[in-house]
Amino acid sequence: MKNIGQMLKQAQKMQSKVTEMQSALEAHEITGGSGAGMISVTLNGKGEMRSIKIDDSLITAGDTEMLEDLIVAAVNDTKSKVETYVAEEMQKVTAGLSLPPGMKLPI
16 A cells, blocks of 8 residues: 555656646747748747748748748747657656556646
């Protein structure tokens, strides 16, 4: 029984850390881009878009399809960076706790 009590305490402590991390993720912003910096997208750590910047030269070019492709590439680049950041932060919170494949903590 003592082991179960220790496990419960450890689980509560980890839940507290996860809650703190969720708040920190909302505040943390990550920027990615495409087109050699002509498009930049900023997402918070929860994947919510905060801003997008488009170089004026792309708007005057009149090539809508290229602009759309660059925006998609910039969002995907930033999303990848956010996922990497969240995985690194989660590793810190779980202190190397191995979760079964496919299992994720609620973030």
